[in-house]
Amino acid sequence: MDMTKKETKSFTPVECKTFIRPVRDVFDLIGGKWRLPIIIALSFKNHRFKELERQIEGITPRMLSKELKDLEINGLIHREVLNSRPVTVLYSLSDYGKSLDNVVVAMRDWGLIHRKRIINK
Amino acid sequence: MDMTKKETKSFTPVECKTFIRPVRDVFDLIGGKWRLPIIIALSFKNHRFKELERQIEGITPRMLSKELKDLEINGLIHREVLNSRPVTVLYSLSDYGKSLDNVVVAMRDWGLIHRKRIINK
DNA sequence: TATATCAGTATCCTAAAGTATACTGGTATA
DNA sequence: TATACCAGTATACTTTAGGATACTGATATA
Numbered sequence: 001m002d003m004t005k006k007e008t009k010s011f012t013p014v015e016c017k018t019f020i021r022p023v024r025d026v027f028d029l030i031g032g033k034w035r036l037p038i039i040i041a042l043s044f045k046n047h048r049f050k051e052l053e054r055q056i057e058g059i060t061p062r063m064l065s066k067e068l069k070d071l072e073i074n075g076l077i078h079r080e081v082l083n084s085r086p087v088t089v090l091y092s093l094s095d096y097g098k099s100l101d102n103v104v105v106a107m108r109d110w111g112l113i114h115r116k117r118i119i120n121k
Numbered sequence: 122m123d124m125t126k127k128e129t130k131s132f133t134p135v136e137c138k139t140f141i142r143p144v145r146d147v148f149d150l151i152g153g154k155w156r157l158p159i160i161i162a163l164s165f166k167n168h169r170f171k172e173l174e175r176q177i178e179g180i181t182p183r184m185l186s187k188e189l190k191d192l193e194i195n196g197l198i199h200r201e202v203l204n205s206r207p208v209t210v211l212y213s214l215s216d217y218g219k220s221l222d223n224v225v226v227a228m229r230d231w232g233l234i235h236r237k238r239i240i241n242k
Numbered sequence: 243t244a245t246a247t248c249a250g251t252a253t254c255c256t257a258a259a260g261t262a263t264a265c266t267g268g269t270a271t272a
Numbered sequence: 273t274a275t276a277c278c279a280g281t282a283t284a285c286t287t288t289a290g291g292a293t294a295c296t297g298a299t300a301t302a
Contacts, residue, residue, distance in 0.1 A: 016162055016165045019161055019165070020157070021232075022233045023158075023229050025232045026232040027228070031152065036141070040141050044132045044140070050277080050278065055134055055138075060260085081279095085278090088279080089280090106227040107147045111144055113220075115142075169248085170249050183252090183290085183292090184289090206299055206300070207249080207300070210249060
């Protein structure tokens with residue numbers, strides 16, 4: 001698919017549905033208010049729980065805890081308990097989580113253009 | 122940023138927040154259950170209201186109507202009333218909407234990989 | 243005349259997402 | 273001994289997204 005071309009493409013409704021499905025999957029995985037912020041924060045550096053709480057403005061420990069669990073279950077992040085005193089927990093992106101890079105960067109690039117457009121109105 | 126590298130990058134918390142903001146903006150614009158499906162359907166071909174309703178499985182006219190309005194307000198799609206009988210309305214992606222191509226394709230590519238991974242488990 | 247299609251709208255309701263606030267148990271520091 | 277930090281959890285609540293269902297008015301067709 002190349003949405004930059006104007007001419008109408010021949011397509012079947014099934015083909016369209018096939019295109020939608022995987023996009024929906026991604027959305028289910030990284031959707032919600034806090035998951036992308038968490039993923040981005042971890043892409044900058046590994047963070048402890050409290051560090052994430054401070055880095056991601058407005059998040060409550062309840063939501064942070066819940067979303068970290070979900071992301072871990074889906075294999076996007078790792079959780080490591082360090083034996084420091086007091087005990088700290090280090091969160092990091094898994095290789096699989098890192099592979100989301102293209103998606104995140106594409107979103108950011110478009111978002112930056114969008115910001116400029118909004119401001120110039 | 123390159124999330125494929127392992128070494129820790131120097132960064133400031135502010136830099137991270139600056140990265141998160143535009144991604145959030147995009148999310149607000151194309152988030153929700155139905156917006157991406159609508160955008161994708163329109164990237165395949167221009168659709169009338171009823172065609173979209175049939176193409177996008179499970180959507181109700183209420184949601185379709187609402188999301189089309191929001192997408193039009195944000196300049197991502199165009200709405201054109203045709204003087205046919207009965208009156209039909211044609212929806213199409215604007216150039217701005219088409220510029221989301223990179224984001225959508227990045228999501229789809231990753232989503233396809235993810236599907237394979239899930240199935241092989 | 244009855245029925246179907248078009249593009250929606252109106253009203254009500256449910257389920258999910260997210261917020262607020264307080265709390266836990268363990269350890270270290272003043 | 274009192275206080276603070278760590279990583280969360282518990283409970284209750286509000287808000288929002290989305291679903292169900294029925295309806296509108298205009299036109300065309302059987």
